[in-house]
Amino acid sequence: MRTGTPWIRILDFLVVNLSTIYMINYYMELQMDQVKMRYESAQDTYDFVIVGAGSAGCVLANKLSEKHTVLLLEAGGDHHQPLINAPVLFFNNQNRFPHDWQYKTVPQVNSSFAFKNNVTLWPAGKGLGGSGLINGMIYIRGSVQGFDDVAERTSNPIWTMRNAQKHYKQLEDYHGHFDQKNHGVGGGMTIEKGDIRPVIDHVMKAGEEMGYKVRDPNLDGPITEGFAPMDFHMKNGYRWDSYKAYIEPILDRETLTVRKFAFVNKVLFTGENNKAVGIEYERHGQTKIAKATKEVILSAGAIQSPRILMHSGVGPKSHLEEFGIKPILDLPVGENLQDKYGAFVGPFFVDEGKSFLMERELTMARMVEFGIFGTSPYASTRLEGTYTFRSSKAKTEGYKYPDIFTYIMVHSTDSEYERDMEIAANTKKEILRGYYKMWAGNDSFFQLVTLPKPYSKGFLKLRDADPKSPPVLDPKYLSHQRDVDLLVEGIKFAVKLVEETKSFKEIHGKMLPVSFPGCEKLPFKSDAYWECVARHTTATAYKYCATVPMGKDTNDPTAVVDSFLRVFGTKGLRVVDGSVFQEKEVSVNQCTCQMLGSVASEFILDYWDNQASGLDNSLDDEK
Ligand SMILES: Cc1cc2nc3c(=O)[nH]c(=O)nc-3n(C[C@H](O)[C@H](O)[C@H](O)COP(=O)(O)OP(=O)(O)OC[C@H]3O[C@@H](n4cnc5c(N)ncnc54)[C@H](O)[C@@H]3O)c2cc1C
Numbered sequence: 092m093r094t095g096t097p098w099i100r101i102l103d104f105l106v107v108n109l110s111t112i113y114m115i116n117y118y119m120e121l122q123m124d125q126v127k128m129r130y131e132s133a134q135d136t137y138d139f140v141i142v143g144a145g146s147a148g149c150v151l152a153n154k155l156s157e158k159h160t161v162l163l164l165e166a167g168g169d170h171h172q173p174l175i176n177a178p179v180l181f182f183n184n185q186n187r188f189p190h191d192w193q194y195k196t197v198p199q200v201n202s203s204f205a206f207k208n209n210v211t212l213w214p215a216g217k218g219l220g221g222s223g224l225i226n227g228m229i230y231i232r233g234s235v236q237g238f239d240d241v242a243e244r245t246s247n248p249i250w251t252m253r254n255a256q257k258h259y260k261q262l263e264d265y266h267g268h269f270d271q272k273n274h275g276v277g278g279g280m281t282i283e284k285g286d287i288r289p290v291i292d293h294v295m296k297a298g299e300e301m302g303y304k305v306r307d308p309n310l311d312g313p314i315t316e317g318f319a320p321m322d323f324h325m326k327n328g329y330r331w332d333s334y335k336a337y338i339e340p341i342l343d344r345e346t347l348t349v350r351k352f353a354f355v356n357k358v359l360f361t362g363e364n365n366k367a368v369g370i371e372y373e374r375h376g377q378t379k380i381a382k383a384t385k386e387v388i389l390s391a392g393a394i395q396s397p398r399i400l401m402h403s404g405v406g407p408k409s410h411l412e413e414f415g416i417k418p419i420l421d422l423p424v425g426e427n428l429q430d431k432y433g434a435f436v437g438p439f440f441v442d443e444g445k446s447f448l449m450e451r452e453l454t455m456a457r458m459v460e461f462g463i464f465g466t467s468p469y470a471s472t473r474l475e476g477t478y479t480f481r482s483s484k485a486k487t488e489g490y491k492y493p494d495i496f497t498y499i500m501v502h503s504t505d506s507e508y509e510r511d512m513e514i515a516a517n518t519k520k521e522i523l524r525g526y527y528k529m530w531a532g533n534d535s536f537f538q539l540v541t542l543p544k545p546y547s548k549g550f551l552k553l554r555d556a557d558p559k560s561p562p563v564l565d566p567k568y569l570s571h572q573r574d575v576d577l578l579v580e581g582i583k584f585a586v587k588l589v590e591e592t593k594s595f596k597e598i599h600g601k602m603l604p605v606s607f608p609g610c611e612k613l614p615f616k617s618d619a620y621w622e623c624v625a626r627h628t629t630a631t632a633y634k635y636c637a638t639v640p641m642g643k644d645t646n647d648p649t650a651v652v653d654s655f656l657r658v659f660g661t662k663g664l665r666v667v668d669g670s671v672f673q674e675k676e677v678s679v680n681q682c683t684c685q686m687l688g689s690v691a692s693e694f695i696l697d698y699w700d701n702q703a704s705g706l707d708n709s710l711d712d713e714k
Pocket residue numbers: 142143144145146147148164165166167185214215216217218219220221222223225226227228229230231353354355356390391392393395396399632633634635667668669670679680681682684
């Protein structure tokens with residue numbers, strides 16, 4: 092138990108018992124939903140059936156239900172409650188039932204050595220709001236210039252950066268750190284500042300000393316190198332996701348039906364042209380069918396959308412046959428899995444009071460302040476700043492855009508760090524005890540150095556014939572030498588930032604000369620040492636994607652959907668979620684998935700409007 096004031100002990104009790112609290116909530120909600128199901132309309136035919144009420148699916152359901160009937164199905168429940176909505180518990184909420192799918196990678200060969208069995212945990216939100224329920228809430232558009240590459244590659248101008256920026260701005264209600272003129276105001280997604288620790292000021296000043304500007308990371312143009320305090324997807328200090336913004340306000344719309352606890356098994360096809368006519372799903376122990384007269388749209392995220400396709404017979408033929416699934420279409424579903432990932436570096440020690448120490452920050456008075464005003468350290472996810480720059484490789488190659496992206500995580504190790512890191516990150520006990528815990532209670536922070544343009548890629552496969560089984564996930568982290576080189580460069584920059592700038596000297600910024608367990612034999616701070624650290628502390632930045640990639644046509648050996656997100660070889664079936672993008676091109680962030688929902692709704696509505704008016708339709712769906 093934490094020592095300190097009685098309030099901290101109460102808070103600690105709540106955190107320790109999070110799982111139990113969630114279970115109680117969950118079973119109460121489940122019972123109520125079962126009762127509700129008895130009174131639900133028997134209607135099972137809609138214009139559109141959308142699978143997944145996540146970042147993309149909610150935006151899409153909102154826009155399509157303005158003109159058409161829509162059934163929105165979600166496997167999880169409504170988990171919006173104070174312990175989920177308070178930003179400060181972002182990290183503690185991960186890898187918990189029932190709001191997290193709790194995926195994990197297979198043991199990694201080249202990385203993740205600090206984690207039990209070399210396995211990295213892959214949290215993913217399950218419930219209304221999708222991954223927005225458990226994510227870090229950072230508002231960042233990321234590599235938007237990559238959209239021009241997507242537009243060129245697919246010969247479709249809807250994917251230009253300019254069009255993407257238009258949609259990002261339409262969705263925004265911006266009240267962050269920077270000038271509103273580069274942003275949208277009045278959209279559904281409220282963006283706020285959050286609570287920022289003093290160390291972030293030092294990071295910004297240190298960045299300036301190293302020649303970088305503090306600038307808005309979401310300028311109305313290409314992302315540039317620079318440093319920034321973070322803005323968040325928050326409203327009045329609380330978590331704000333797609334469900335809250337786009338579905339809750341329209342729950343009484345007659346054209347929209349939302350069903351939670353509805354797990355979709357597969358898509359149902361008919362005829363020679365593989366027309367998607369509906370889906371099969373399970374709800375409270377019953378197997379049901381919902382029919383779509385216009386389209387079935389999968390927005391189940393980068394892990395479940397490919398899983399649903401494969402269980403429906405769409406995927407690599409021989410892989411489907413392994414599990415006795417009759418192949419309908421032989422497409423490379425799951426064969427190009429990508430993730431934004433990197434290495435967790437620290438602790439970097441600083442003077443007392445500069446970083447985030449749970450016992451000190453989370454007082455009762457500040458809890459009351461948070462409850463009334465939505466301010467105080469309770470409104471911090473503890474991920475409070477970022478910076479991005481071009482690697483030396485990028486500069487030599489004349490590559491214009493940043494390829495190293497670092498998050499500043501302001502939390503110090505505290506007495507309960509061991510427990511939290513074990514649950515949320517699967518870190519080996521001996522490393523938690525032997526390395527991190529020895530510094531508990533001292534002000535410090537960490538840097539998560541990541542690769543916004545990863546070269547390593549892996550695969551997603553079915554585990555077996557059961558739709559409920561979690562897919563096999565192998566991102567093959569650090570299998571590409573370029574990723575290793577960039578991470579080493581990024582880590583050296585991170586250390587220099589703290590140890591060689593005036594700004595950090597003022598607050599005695601330093602890393603203690605204690606080698607990371609497993610890397611002791613290498614000269615401390617040598618390139619080989621940093622590579623070893625990267626291979627140990629390999630961490631996901633949670634942007635799983637490219638499992639149902641978008642391409643121009645089937646001559647692209649990686650493509651599963653066309654540039655209007657229609658699954659090749661089918662009619663009436665699209666995939667609209669993070670699985671269609673490649674992290675190598677664009678950042679598959681929450682706002683990117685929301686933007687995707689918005690762009691897709693525009694061309695889907697246009698398609699069906701044209702049909703109704705009998706006009707020629709430019710979007711040929713006879714693929
Ligand atoms: C821990 C974590 C931290 C992150 N931090 C940030 C951050 O700080 N900033 C940021 O911009 N991005 C962040 N992200 C990434 C961002 O949240 C995702 O990229 C984005 O939400 C993905 O949107 P999506 O629509 O593709 O899928 P999701 O939002 O994941 O939605 C998919 C939905 O489909 C449902 N579903 C899945 N399978 C089925 C099925 N078979 N039947 C019915 N429903 C189903 C799921 O339960 C879920 O609700 C983070 C992600 C995670 C997991």
